[in-house]
Amino acid sequence: MIQVDEAVAAAELQRVVEEVVSQTPVFDVHTHLYPPAFGKLCLWGIDELVNYHYLIAEFFRSSSVTPEEFWAQSKSGQADLIWDALFVKNSPLSEAAAGVVTVLIKLGLDPCQPNLKQAREYFASLTVEQYTERVLEIANISDVVMTNDPFNPAEKAAWEGHSDCPERFHRALRMDPILNDWEAAHAAISAEGFHTHLQLSPQISDEVRRFLDKWIARLRPVYLAVSLPYTFKYPDDTPRTRLIQEVVIPTCREHRIPFAMMIGVSRQVNPALHEAGDSLGFADLGSVERLCAENPGVRFLVTVLSRENQHALCVAARKFSNLMPFGCWWFLNNPSIVEEITAERLELLGATVIPQHSDARILDQLIYKWAHARRAISRVLAASYSRLIADGYPLARKQIGRDVARMFSGNFRQWVGLPAAKSKLNSA
Numbered sequence: 001m002i003q004v005d006e007a008v009a010a011a012e013l014q015r016v017v018e019e020v021v022s023q024t025p026v027f028d029v030h031t032h033l034y035p036p037a038f039g040k041l042c043l044w045g046i047d048e049l050v051n052y053h054y055l056i057a058e059f060f061r062s063s064s065v066t067p068e069e070f071w072a073q074s075k076s077g078q079a080d081l082i083w084d085a086l087f088v089k090n091s092p093l094s095e096a097a098a099g100v101v102t103v104l105i106k107l108g109l110d111p112c113q114p115n116l117k118q119a120r121e122y123f124a125s126l127t128v129e130q131y132t133e134r135v136l137e138i139a140n141i142s143d144v145v146m147t148n149d150p151f152n153p154a155e156k157a158a159w160e161g162h163s164d165c166p167e168r169f170h171r172a173l174r175m176d177p178i179l180n181d182w183e184a185a186h187a188a189i190s191a192e193g194f195h196t197h198l199q200l201s202p203q204i205s206d207e208v209r210r211f212l213d214k215w216i217a218r219l220r221p222v223y224l225a226v227s228l229p230y231t232f233k234y235p236d237d238t239p240r241t242r243l244i245q246e247v248v249i250p251t252c253r254e255h256r257i258p259f260a261m262m263i264g265v266s267r268q269v270n271p272a273l274h275e276a277g278d279s280l281g282f283a284d285l286g287s288v289e290r291l292c293a294e295n296p297g298v299r300f301l302v303t304v305l306s307r308e309n310q311h312a313l314c315v316a317a318r319k320f321s322n323l324m325p326f327g328c329w330w331f332l333n334n335p336s337i338v339e340e341i342t343a344e345r346l347e348l349l350g351a352t353v354i355p356q357h358s359d360a361r362i363l364d365q366l367i368y369k370w371a372h373a374r375r376a377i378s379r380v381l382a383a384s385y386s387r388l389i390a391d392g393y394p395l396a397r398k399q400i401g402r403d404v405a406r407m408f409s410g411n412f413r414q415w416v417g418l419p420a421a422k423s424k425l426n427s428a
Contacts, residue, residue, distance in 0.1 A: 013389065017382040020400045021374045025142035025421070027409040028366070029301075029326055030172070030225075030260075030357040032147045036128040037164040041154060044128055044135075044363040046119040049103060050079040052362060053276035054096035059085050060273070067272040076116075083116055095334045099368035106138055106367050132363060139366040142168065142409065142421060145222060145357075149174040150215045151188050159218060172260065173221040175248065178208065179228070182239040200239055205246035212251050222416040223301060224252060225260040230281025230306065232263055234290055244291075252298050258416055259298060261288070262329060264305025280305040280331055285312040292320035299415055303329040303357075310341050314348040324415050326354035333359065333369065338376040346384050351403045354411050377407075 034041040056078075060067065062085045070078060086092060092101050092111070101111040109119055123131070148171045149155055165171070177185035186196040186204075192214075194207045212224075235241045252259045263283045270277040288302055300323050304313050317323045325345060328338045338356065345353045355377055358369040381404070385395055409421050 013385055013395075014378070014382045016397055017385065017400060018375075018378045020397065020404050021378045021381070022140070024401070024404045024408050025140050026370055027412050027421070028141055028144040028358050028360070028370070029354055029412045030147070030262075030303075030329075030359055031144045031366075032359070032361040033144055033169070033363055033366075034146060035164070035166050035169045036132055038155075038158050041158060042128060042132075042363065043361060044131055045123040046116055046364075047075050047079040048362045049100055049364045050082050050116070051075055052096060052365070053274075054094075055082050055086060055100075057273055057276040058094055058096065062086060062090055071274070079116060087111070088114055095372070099365065099372065102368035102371055103364050106371070135363050135366050136168075139370045141366055141370065143170060144168065144366075145170045145172050147172055147174050147225065148219055148221065149176070151177045151185065171219040171221045172223050172225045173212070173215055173219055175212070175224055175226050178247070179226050179240045179243055182243065200242050200246075202246070205243070208243065208247045209251055212247065216251070216255055216257070221257065222418070223258040223260045224248060225262070227262045227265055228283075230264045230266055230283045232287060233284055234287035249295055249298055253295075256417065258301050258324075260301035260326075262303050262305070263288070264309065264329075282306045282308055285309055285316055288313070288323065289316050289320065292316070292323050296322055298322060300324065301326050301354075301415065303327045305329055305331060307332060307337060307341075310344060314345055317349055317353075324352075324354060324411065325349070326412075327357035327359070328355075329357075329359060333373075335372055335376045338373060339380050342377055342380040343383070346380065351406050352411065353407065355407050 033043075036042050056070075059065075059070070059082045063081065065081060070081065073081065086094075086097050087100070092098050104111040104119065107122065109122055113119070126134075146169055148159075150159075150173070177188065182200075183198060186198055189196045189208060189211045192211065194211050196204050196207050215221075232240075234244065248259060251257070263285075264280050266279040266281045268277050269279040283304055283306060285304070288300070292300055300320075302313060302323060303326050304310065313325050317325050328341050332338070332341065333356075342355050345355065356370075356373040358366055358373075360366050360369055381400070385400065389395055405421075412418075413420055
């Protein structure tokens with residue numbers, strides 16, 4: 001146990017917490033990654049990393065290049081423009097830019113190069129299989145959850161071609177078109193031989209459930225997922241409410257699969273930026289409470305995009321044990337905000353949360369997103385434990401290890417019905 005005077009205990013505590021947090025493997029519960037067998041869907045390497053949509057949006061603040069001129073370039077040409085503007089002519093102070101620096105340093109590369117020649121040569125020397133293993137080892141990640149969209153033609157073709165999926169790459173069945181664009185979804189579902197119609201009916205709902213059953217059998221997902229706009233209301237008089245009630249909830253109940261909702265997106269506020277043109281809005285979390293109250297036997301995973309929604313989500317989780325807050329999503333994935341949200345969750349919910357997910361779209365991002373998240377989470381945990389020690393609580397290292405393992409892996413495994421992971425930490 002840590003039993004020393006207050007000043008030394010504070011210094012010792014920070015070191016111990018950082019050590020435990022760095023050594024604890026993470027189950028990354030939400031990514032957009034694919035294993036190497038998925039070919040072009042598996043994004044990796046310096047050109048992909050530098051072309052992350054966060055950096056694209058930032059680029060236009062530091063360059064006179066127009067969106068039209070930028071999109072006319074090849075991917076490598078785009079990466080060269082971004083590198084020159086954000087890493088050569090400016091210091092990489094933003095979280096996304098600093099993340100690229102973290103990746104390069106962790107790989108033994110120089111982040112101060114005037115161009116991307118060194119990095120490109122490095123990645124050209126590796127196979128994607130070799131690099132995947134190296135990234136997972138550096139980031140200390142045991143498992144990741146993919147985002148699997150049966151409405152994406154490229155991914156649909158990959159699954160129908162029986163793409164190999166390693167055990168540590170878990171699946172999540174994404175349903176965005178069903179709940180956000182029923183007109184497009186019913187056409188796609190009908191094209192697969194199911195009898196659907198724009199006008200909903202009990203028979204149509206049964207057909208949509210059969211469609212989901214087919215993909216559940218194929219993917220064996222750990223949860224069903226949807227990204228919802230900040231205007232999401234439940235219940236309302238739109239097809240979304242009826243599809244949730246007649247399709248999604250019964251499917252989750254029958255298959256014992258949680259329903260993950262990512263709420264708060266405002267799509268394409270600046271279409272010229274393409275994927276970088278999305279924004280956020282403040283959501284009504286009373287809708288989440290109503291779903292949890294109506295369906296006590298269904299487990300919900302929820303993350304919200306607005307900083308101002310975080311307190312309401314914590315309070316809702318205090319009232320409903322079938323609600324699991326997870327991650328600091330998208331625009332919230334900045335160290336100062338991660339610390340604030342993590343502290344708020346610990347104060348209201350203890351260790352019964354999933355503090356972070358990477359939302360990584362490019363394999364390399366696992367390195368920096370988890371390095372930065374671990375630092376932020378360590379600071380919050382150390383402050384929480386420090387208060388206990390200051391009040392005379394005898395804290396053991398094994399307690400810290402237990403709490404971190406629960407938040408980094410155990411809570412999610414239990415929520416989705418996976419067996420507990422074997423601890424790699426010294427419990428002394």
